[in-house]
Amino acid sequence: MIETIVLDIGETITHDDRYWHSWADWLDVPRHTLSALVGAVVAQGRDNADAVRLARPGIDIATEYSAREAAGQGEFLDESDLYDDVRPALSALRKLGVRVIIAGNQTSRAGELLRGLDLPADLIATSGDWGVAKPQPEFFARVLEVAQSTPEGAVYVGDHPANDVFAAKAAGLRVAHIRRGPWGLLWADAPEVPGGADWRIDSLMELVSIAGG
Structure with a gap:
């Protein structure tokens, strides 16, 4: 489950x-x-x-x-920076009773900006907040700590083979590799990537079926 x-x-x-x-x-x-x-x-x-x-x-x-x-030219994020499937997918997952966490390699400032968007997530954290970054095992130890579930009950979703797929799998989580962005698309068909991921998805909406199944 x-x-x-x-x-x-x-x-x-x-x-x-x-x-x-x-x-x-x-x-x-x-x-x-x-x-x-x-x-x-x-x-x-x-x-x-x-x-x-x-x-x-x-x-x-x-x-x-x-x-x-x-100089006033620092990081900035607003609604236009989100993929179109983010809000509907996260909302649907929470309706299923799934705990939704956002955690990636970003600055503390990026974390502040994301939290300001009022996303349908239970927690938003960054490597800048935690002081440890992917693919270090300590990052995924923190992920499991905040997940409030067993490793088998947690799924990490990301585009990067080394930082996301392999590192999360090594930590005992299940993994969904999303095929978008330069890393996600270029490395999607590398033999080791499909073998390392439990699911390969093109949209976050596919997570709703995976979680509901």
Whole structure:
């Protein structure tokens, strides 16, 4: 029985477009250039942040992040950043009695912004809040702590093979791999990804049938 569903954030419930566009504008590089670099590092299996490092060699991302915030060009999220299926899927899951948690690799500021959207979720937390990030086992230990269920009763939903599929599975959770965003689409058919996930989905609405079944 599925008691809790935990959802990743970037490219699972939110589009990453605004995030990368804001970095491109801050670095004064064309948006399509940074998008191409993101695609390149994804194809190589590298960290997304390497796209910023390629655009500005030697950059200290944490320092630049603080500078952006100080300049009033920091992180921002609103309703337009959500995928269309987020609210209906989360609402339907809660009607089924499933505990809904949102937890991913994001800053504390992103967590504040998400909580401000009044999403139909029981808890929203980020790696910035917890001080530990995926794919570290400690992140998923926190996930299980807040899930209030057994590992077999919890499902982690995400797009990233290493950070989401393999790491959550190693922690004992069941996993749904969502095929959207650069990571989710590019790596969807890699042999190890379907084998590591319990379900492969294209929409969060599919979770309603999975939980209800």
